[in-house]
Amino acid sequence: MKESASDTRDTLDQRIARRVRELRAAQGLTLEQLAARSGVSRSMISVVERGESSPTAALLDKLSAGLGTSLNALFEAPRDEAPPSPVARRADQPEWQDPDSGYVRRALTPPGIAATLQLVEVNFPPGARVNYEVGVHRAGFQQQVWVMSGSVVVTVGGERHKLAAGDCLVHPIDQPISFHNPSRQAAHYLVAFSGPPTSRSM
Incomplete structure (x- = not known):
């Protein structure tokens, strides 16, 4: 039987809960300590960890920054007994929609593989905006944004970049970042995120 959109959402929310x-x-952090590091309240973290909410992209970004990892790490599936595959088939790539902005992200990098580079495909609705208040625990991390169609305005700190199809922006992610689609058509872009190798031990 085909999985419904709500079933998929529930599955991803539970996956996020387990990963957080x-x-x-793994880091020996209490709820209070993670709250202090991420800027997310203890009660909200508790709700997320119980899978009782559909957290926004901005909230998940704060949590991943507080945990010193990438947003992608929160979407990783449980590792089974077989070794992780170096190939992630499109049908198996987790797709998630931000309940706030409506943007859809698809994690392209195979899960469970220790990698310094992660790829994410994003479909950004017309008029959508996402603000990331990136924490200090992400110093040394970097990402590139390559626009495949449409246009996106990316503001890094106080610097604004308007990107059209074919444009590519590289920037550190140790300061506030916002994405905005100012047009009347959806934007489609790829994000390449680099940092320390990610694995299930993180």
């Missing part, structure tokens, strides 16, 4: 718990436990 795992990553927090």
Whole structure:
């Protein structure tokens, strides 16, 4: 039987809940400590870890920054007994929609592989805006944004960049970043995120 959109959403929310718990436990952080590092309240973290909410992209970004990892790491599926595959088939790539802006992100990089580069495909609705208040725990991380169609305005700190199809922006992610689609058509872009190798042990 085909999985419905709501079933997929529930599955991803539960996956996120489990990953936040795992990553927090691996670092020996209490709820209070993660709240202080991320800027997300203890009660909200608790709700996320129980899978009782559909967190926004901005909130997940704060949590991943507080955990010193990437947003992609929060979407990783549980590792089974078989070794991770170096190939991620399109049908198996987790797709998630931000309940706030409506943007859809697809994680392209195979899960479970220790990698310094992660790829994410994004479909950004007309008029959509996402603000990321990136924390200090992301110093040394970097990303590139390559626009495949449409246009996107990316503001890094106080510097504004208007990107059209074919344009590519590289920037560190140790300061506030916002994405805005000012046009009447959807934008489609690729994000390449680089940083320390990610793995299930993070």
